[in-house]
Amino acid sequence: MSENNLFPRRSGIFKGDMANVRDTVARPSIDTFYQVTFSFGKYQTWLKGSIPSKRRTQSFDFQRKMSLLCTQAEIPGTSFIESTVTGHHQGITEAFPNLRNFPPLNLTFYCDADMVILEVLETWMSYINPIQGGQRFTNAYSRFNYPDDYKEIIHITKFERDTFTEGAADYKSALSSYEFVNIWPTNLTSMRVAYGDSNVLRCNIQFAYDRFFTRFNYDETNQAVLNNPNAVNSYNINNFDPINTNMDTA
Secondary structure: OOHHHOOOOHHHOOOOOHHHOHHHHOOOOOOOOEEEEOOOOOHHHHOHHHOOOOOOOOOOOHHHHHHHHEEEOOOOOOEEEEEEEEEEEOOEEEEEEEEEEOOOEEEEEEOOOOOHHHHHHHHHHHHHOOEEOOOOOOOOEEOOOOHHHOOEEEEEEEOOOOOOOOOOOOOOOOEEEEEEEEEEEEEEOOOOOOOOOOOOOEEEEEEEOOEEEEEEEEOOOOOOOOOOOOOOOOOOEOOOOOOOOOOOEO
16 A cells, blocks of 8 residues: 555644645635526527517627526536445445436526516427417417427636736636536426515526536637537537537637
8 A cells, every 4th residue: 555545644734824825715716706608509490580689688699698697507516326236345335337417507597678588598498399280279289399409508607806807917717617518498487476575587497408518727718609500519619628529620
């Protein structure tokens, strides 16, 4: 057994002055500095003729408005579904990972007075499972569309208060991003409206996705997905995600 595998010794316990660790303990990450980027590449398919006008989005595109009004997001966790094996070593039960599990992504939006957020989410979900034969007809039925037409990409980027500080600082925090692949909405929760004290209307929505990728400590932000009907995931990204070799670099 090597010395590195031994229990910690008295000499390995930090006993220095607080000034020696001040720069480390004084740099916690703040949870209010983030951005959700809706890198939609197929919205012209599932939004069709319902793309909100610039007047309703205050001269932004609707993805930017959704990004600005996303008041709460989640940095995802992950877990392994394990299998146990008994008997490989006498008297020992061992556990091994069998499948990686990705939990749903939950986002919260402030609803805008133009109802752009709700319209986009409702239209997205209605395209997934549209009503055929007329909304009001008794013989109406529903049929699901192909996943390739509505599964999208969403990025969550985490940064800090000094990330974009201009100046000759010796060190600045970099960006960290999560990319959710083949994401689609599964549950748009109800919103209560009532007389009484006024509050900002919020909507909560849950997304399912196939997997996510991460990138830590980089300087350039991710660029948006390009719309390409011939591929589920098509990108135009500079120096991003060396793991996925299917990405086209600009």
